[in-house]
Amino acid sequence: MRATVVSPVFVGRQEELAVLSAAAAAARAGTPGFVLVGGEAGVGKTRLAEEAASAAEEAGMRVLTGHCVELGPEGLPLAPLVDALRALTRSASPEELNRWLGPARDPLSPLLSVVEPVAGQGTGQAAQLPELVLGMIERLGAARPLMLVLEDLHWADHSTLGLLAYLTRALRDVPVLLVATYRSDEIDRRHPLRPLLSGWVRMRQARHLELPRFGRVEVEVQVAAILGRPPGTDTVDLVLDRSEGNAFLIEEMVGIVRDGGDAAGLSPSLRDLLLVRVEARSDTARRLLRAVSVAGRRVPERLLAAVAGMEPSALFEALRELVENHLLLVDEGGQGYEFRHALARDAVYHDMLPGERAGWHVAYARALSADTGLAAEPSGVPAALAHHWLAALDLPAALPALLAAAEASAGYAPAEQLTHLERALEVWPRVPDAAELTGTDVIEVLATAAEAALRAGSVDRSLALLKQALADLGEDGSASRRALLMERRARALRDLGQPEEDIALLRSALALLPSEPSEYAHAVLLTSLARAHLAEGMSEHVAEIAARAVAVAAAVGAHVEHAESLVTLGSAQAALGDTEPGMRMIDEGRRLAERIGAVETTMRAWNNHSDLLEMLGLHQEAMDSATQGLKLARRTGHTRHSGTYLAGNLVEPMMRLGRWGEAEQAIAQALRGEPEGLFAATLLDQSAQLAVLSGRREEATRIAGRAVRLASGSRDPQFHQPLAFTLAEAHRLAGDLDEALDTVMDALAADNSLWLGRYSWPLVWLGTRIAADRALLAHARRAPVPSPADPLASIAATVPTVTTPARGYALLTKAERTRIVPGPASGGTPTSPGPGGVDGPDGTPSSPGYVDAPGSPLGGLCPEWQAAVAAWRGAGEPYLLAYCLFRLAEALCAVGERRGAGDAAEEAARLAGDLGAAPLSADIGALVRRARLAFTPGAAPAEPPAGPSAADPLERFALTDREREVIVLLADGRSNSQIATSLFISPKTVSVHVSNILAKLGVTGRVEAAAMVHRLSGPHL
Incomplete structure (x- = not known):
């Protein structure tokens, strides 16, 4: 072997190597990282990555390296992933490879010849590939810390860039380091890598290294290492001058000098410089x-x-x-x-x-x-x-090759499939016998390209291609073909959030077809139309259209459409109240989808099934169904899409059953997959609701605001009404009752009978609660009562009450209205908008205890709240049960039923405390303190709360707890009778407290006392 032209010594780059070494060490400790290495061609990016990889291997890491390939737009999709995995397959045993690949085995089998798909499972689709690769990388990292190096990212295809962008966001808490190199001098403003670079620079876990050229010192060291001796000054000057410090060109120059070439006489052209050593080879070697x-x-x-x-x-x-x-x-x-x-x-x-x-x-x-x-x-x-025939300008050979390349990449790289098809469309007019040569026509190529564009996320491009296909087909073309093209266009419009245009186009397409005989196009259009109506909210025509779709699809053998329409029909029936037949229909559709391998339809069936179970209040059954769907989602790589909805369907019953900690963990796990759009909004909505019920109001508002932005393109009540509940509750906690009620009423403006009122009933109750709070507050201040709850009562009368949760909300709403319209049945006295208390005539309970069953010692006291308590106890939902118990305790205090109130408050406090429902716990605690309730029958009154903090400006006046409660209301401008109503004590008792307060403050009247309190206390009130 001749002496090498590559320096045996790693020159310079010590700071950059230290950054990579630190990132590798952090990855080994479980903190994933991402390092970008940029620089001009030949500056030494690969050598730096190799040095870092060598050090990582010595430290025990597995290193996989993949290269992007410069083959133009016709290049192999996901080339660096294939390159890296090819090396893995050479070193791993079949058992290890099978364990590491896991669910990614099938979708990767078309890319790696040594990987055989599992019989009967089929291959994955492009939408699922990123998360399946993520799972594979996480398993590799769990087995041994991993460094994955992707070289020459400037040549990466769209699928590779999309995969890397996903991995950099989704990798969490695994020992994996991603390293990517790219030529920064080739990234112009239109390069697809450029926007990703901008985002990566802002990522906390990403480091960006830009390699400069070598200076004279580094050049001298590199030349000496290659030559094996100190170079002369003239040699260093010459090499530095001609290479300008580029590491690769330094090597080429030294090779020329060492071989006796006249480097000083070389052309300054880069190509000429690089060809000098080539020209010195034999004719056969050059060829x-x-x-x-x-x-x-x-x-x-x-x-x-x-x-x-x-x-x-x-x-x-x-x-x-x-x-x-x-x-x-x-x-x-x-x-x-x-x-x-x-x-x-x-x-x-x-x-x-x-x-x-x-x-x-x-x-x-x-x-x-x-x-x-x-x-x-x-x-x-x-x-x-495709690449070679195009480069050879053999268009008749290139055209079928492009279509074959498009078909090969359809399952895992839709962006590359689209590129191949668009190249084919460019070539098509220049090949006279294109249709005969390819066995298809340009309309089919346009339609396939439109489908690829839609799957690649280029909805506008899809619409443009379909418009061209329809124009080329013309009015005289096949009606079935035109209708199917219109159906594809309708799906694209649906993705753009244009449901009216979507449905109108589908109806127009159906009108093109003869009523008889039924054909495949009928099945496709009816299935799509039924699903579009269902997504828009249970039009009265959904069940009819879906039933027609089922019949036609079965008749023409359209199996996927048959399964889809069964799921749609079952969902429509169940949501309209015909639940048992509807659920059976969904199960039938799921079983058919499983038999034919229609994974996405199977996922949809599990999603709708679990969702409907939750609507019926069957929380555990809903969790079981969602769990089954999630297993399929993880196995097939759907966790970012359909799996996100299923994760939401798992979280909701967890929340209802009071398993808030588990729910938060499930949300965090699902959000790790970086879902987007409505998928992310589903989880953020639930996260925000947990936050607001736990008392984290500002966090809830921030999360809900993000979810609102993501769901802005949808009018589906299942997104907007739960978000409105969270935002309204946040406004209520902030004391802005007007904004809270407006938020509720705006969200209820839509049809509230949809999905049996599942999303409307919580808003109707919350709105009634807020309306009661506003009315009582106005009453206490002797102000005009704001708009009463009559509009909400009218809405409540229209919302179905056929499910267990709906009946519970109806009873709760009815009980809530007793706080506005007092009557003998509810004790005759309106309760306060916040926590209240009671000073009974003799301080003793008037009843032996509280039992919320018919015939209890409470008799006919507070029957509305007793009914609400019984309903939510039966539903098994601890939060709403705790709230109802709290209100029951409050109402019992108003009628002097202290023992029953104490029992109810005790159970409410325990439930709210177990949940971590801080605002509700605070309300219950305030009620207990004000009413001086004993938690157990016959026990001494509860201990008063700890005294005020040293920072409290009212501390020096030695006010009692009751006096502090009175002074808060006094400073709010309330009269003695209003204070008495709020605190459930007599006006005479209030008068005594006020006299004591004035004496302790050293003031002569109520106005002066109020002014002093506002001046001193401010936020402490």
Whole structure:
């Protein structure tokens, strides 16, 4: 072997290496990281990454490296992932590989020939691939800390960039370090990597290293290391001048100098500089090097031999010459060859004449067409053929190759599929017999491209392609075909949040079809129309349309549509009250979807099934159903999409059952997957509701605001009404009752009978509660009572009460209204808007205890609240039970039923405390203190709360707890009778307290006392 032109010593970059080493150490400790290494071509990015990888391996990390490939738009999707996994498959046992791949095995099987899919499970889709890869990386990291290096990101395809963007967001608490290199001098403002770089720079866990060129000191060290001796000053000056400190060009210059070349007389052209050592090789070696350059940076040995057409002895002699002179390297797997640097490959490739290049491209295309096994990975052959035929300008051969490449990437890379199809559309007009050659027509290519664009997230592009397809088809074209194109366009409009246009277009498409006989197009359109109506909220036509869809799909053998329409019909029936047949219909649709392998339909069935169970108040059954769906979601990689809805369906019954800690953990776990749009809004809504019920008002408002923005494109009550509940409760806790009630009324403006009032009833109750608070507050201040709760009563009369939760809310709302309209049945006295208390005539309970069952010792006292307590006890929902018990205790205090009030308050306090419902606990605690309730019958009064803090400005006046309660209301401008009403004591007792307060404050009247309190206490009131 000749002496190397690569420095055996790692030169400079100590600070950058330290950053990578620190990131690797953090990853080994369980903190994932991401390091971007940028710099111009040849500056030393790869060498730095290799040094860091070597140190990581010595520290016990597994290192996987993948390279992006410069093959233009026709390149292999996810090339660096395939490259990295190919190395893994060489070192892992079949058992290890199967364990690490897990659910990612099937979707990755088209990319890796050594990975066989599991029989009967099918392959994954592009939407699921990122999270399946995430799971695979997490399993690899759990087995051994992992460094994943992705080289040459400036050549990455859209799918690779999307995958990396997802991984950088979603990796949490796993020992994984991602390292990516890219050429910063090739990233212009239109490059797809540019917006990602901007986002990554702002990420807390990301580090960005930009490598500068070497200075004179580094150049001298590098030259000396290559030569094995100290260089002369003239040599260093010459190398520095011609290389300008670029590490790769330094190596090339030193190689020329060492071999006796006249470096001073070289052309300043970069290409000429890089070709000097090439021109010194034999004719056979140069010819072979040109062949390698056409393959890209790397080529398998068998493929090169087939393309070169050389005798084995001559082939290997030429290869040895190129390897010994460091123009080629044996690749990592030992099965092929690669250029030492992409700059050298570019120089050789572009030095050829156009005809010579085209000839080599044709040779590669023919060799791969004859034997796909010659490729390093057969899955890349369709893309490679498209690239080579296009580069050779053989359009008749390129067109079918492009369509084949599009079909090959359809399952896992829709962006690349779209690129292939758009290239085919460009070529199509220039191939006279395109339809005969491909076996299809341009309309089908346009429609397929539109579908790919939709799956890739390019909705506007999808609409444009469908518009062109419809125009090319013309009014005289097949009615069925036109209707199906319109259905695809309607789905795109649905994704843009245009439901009216979606439904109108579907109806227009149906009108194009003859009523008889039914055909596949009927099944597709009816299924889509029924689902569109269902999404918009139970139109009276949903069940009818869905039933027609079921019948037609079954008749024409449209199995996916049959399963879909069964799920839609069952959901419609159940949501309208015909629950048992509806649930059976959903199960039938799910079983059919499972038989035919329609994963997304199966997920939808589990989602709707669990959701309807929760609507019926069957919380545990809803959790069980959602759990089954989530298992499928994790196995098939749907956790970011359908799985997010299922996670929400698991969280909601957890919340209802009082398992708030588990619910918060489940939300956090689901949000780790970085769901987007409405998927994320589902979880954020529940997170916000947990926060507000726990007393974290500002956090709840912030989270709910984010969810509102994400759900802004939808008018579905299942998103907007729960969010309105959270925001209204946050306003109530902040004391803004007017804004709270407005929020409720705005959200109830939609049809409140939808889904049996599931989302409306909580708002109706909360609105009634707020209206009662406002009315009582106005009454206490002798102000005009604001708008009464009559509008809410009217709404409540229209909302169904056929489910257990609905009946509970109806009773709760009825009880809440007794706080506004007092009557003999509710004790005759309105209770306060906040916590209250009682000073009974003799301070003794008037009843032996509290029991919320018919015939209890409470008799007919507070029957509305007793009924509400019984309803929510039966429903098994501790939060609402605690609230009802609190209000029952408050109402019992108003009629002097202290023992019953104490029992109710005790249970309410225990339930609220177990939940962590801080605002409700505070209300209950205030009631207990004001009413001086004993928690157990016959026990002494509860201990008074701890005294005021040292920072309390009223402390020096030695006010009692009751006097402090009185002075708060006095400072609010209330009269003695109003204070008596609020605190459930007599006006005479209030008068005594006020006299004592005036004496302690040293003031002569109520106004002066109020002014002093406001001046001293402010927020302490």
